[in-house]
Amino acid sequence: MKVFTEKEVMMTYHMSDAIQDIENLFQNMDDVSQTSRVVIPTGEGAKSMLYMPCIHFGKQQGIIKITSITPENPQHNRPTTQANIVITDLKTGEHVASMDGSYLTRLRTGALSGIATKYMSRPDSKTLGMIGTGGMAYEQLLGNLEVRPIEKVLLYNRTSEKAHAFKARIADKHPSIEFEVVSTVTELVRQSDIINCQTQSTSPVFNANDIQSGTHINGIGSYRPEMKEMDNRLFPTASQIVFDDLEGVKEEAGEFIEADKQGLFSFDHHDDDLKGVSLNGKIQRNNEDITIFKCVGAAHFDLAVALGTWEKFNKNHN
Template sequence: MQLLNKAVVTEHLNMQAAIDAIEALLRHQDQNPNWIKSPDRLVIGTFSEDDKHSKGSHLSMPATIYDGEQEYTAVKLVTICPDNPSRNLPTTTAIITVSKNDTGEILAIMDGIYITQVRTAALSGIATKYMAKSDCESVAVVGCGGMAYEQLHAVLTVRPEIKTVYLWNRSHENAQAFKTRFVQDYDQWDVEIKVCEAIEDAIRDADVINVATRANEGLFRVEQIKSDAHINAVGAYQASMKEIGDDVIASSSMVVIDDLAGGRHEAGDLIQAHDNADCSWTWDDISGDLKELVTQKLKKTNDGITLFKSVGAARFDAAVALYVAQQAAQNDHGTSVDW
């Protein structure tokens, strides 16, 4: 069994590998739907909102993958701690185990923070690959927290022609820090990064808009963005949260979600749009899911606004974690221990 800390996972997992692993999973699921099992995550609320704590949550996310020869289980345990940035700690902490189902042998226990960030970003990268216009020149990052970092990396991976990045965050200082760190870590991208004082300045000319916040209401109006912009929305992971306004959702020519079953009770943006009697959009208007994009059963047909909503699902973590575990076993990454 391999023990893989965050440093080891980060060193041996790249964005393109994560994108490839998830696309392969989705094609595999389309061909053999019974070979992948991913029940709804178990979510337990933590704390009550007061002057000492923000509300958080603990999640348990199991999934099994059968590849035609061997079946594996990956289980991710996640704790979301909204107060952690003030402690100089990540908002999301996670650990993942990967095991073989025929013997129960544990192949790896690994830190799940980076895998969570990369797999979430990879989903947006895949959506951008299929939904954004082919001549993208700019991307806006709305919310410069932990999830936003790899989101930008994923978009640049699938759209390397992008030359301008706009950053906006409620804390201007954090946006500046994001810029400094990104330039240092990903100097292969020849892009100009601009930190914007106002959100409208960040999104006005953006061809792709990445949104990853804990907002409770829409952050911008449809008239503030380009008529053919593509939006990746990865925040608002609870029914009470919202970062994409109803007018943006109703005006989108395509609305695609990564996990339809989970989204119906977790995708706050879409849930609230559906429940709003003044909004014309309902769940009946959803275009499809990410699997249909990857298998080309769903294709972009016009140049209107496109929206990808991500809530995450255990099978996506499992696909990336299994790749990491197999690479670790083959190449002796991390620390090998008897169990």
């Protein structure tokens, strides 16, 4: 078995690769088989272990991603989420590779937002608002930059020092973009063409009444029923709501679970998913429409980026 560190993965596999590989997988989903993720709580709050298996029969390869979530880790200068992905050759049963999955998880999640932004936001969107500047934020930024001509990025974090630290870390990497830390979410929301939410909040991080016509929103932070980062009063006014994985959203996305119970939204009358949007190549929207993408993650997205990384490793070393 070959073992690849996060640094090696980061040097080999990038956002453009992830977006391409996920969209390619959408065209071959009949070859993919997966089961529901297994989540085992290991302590208070979000502390847990996650196990996500998936198989690609066409490529005769399978993966399992093992993820640990340890919310108190940042206090000890360790990441909250850590992951590892094992790749298996189905022909021989050999476990051929193990790679750090933390970066790949961030990358595939950013790629999903990027794909949603590519098809659902206004093509001339230039201002990106980012609510939450934690561990998932940078790849969310990269996903949007890959598909839209972003000129300005507004940053908000509940702890403003973290937003300033994020800006200091990334501004030099993107000298053509203006980065600004704002003091209120309202200021961010009213100026943004695209809004990205990546928080673990249990209450809405923005007010639905502040959302401007024509805005596209990516919600990627709430992945447990008690988490609700988007204001679900916005849902009835959205022209299009798209999920990465409908069954996952039904079980995990708190704002949509609550909205379904309150009659603001109905799972029974909803089947729009990112695969359909990608295969269609566009959605029907005008410049005033509000669009929403909700992501909770699924194993086949990890399959796409893990096998893509493995293929690049093999190509580069042959």
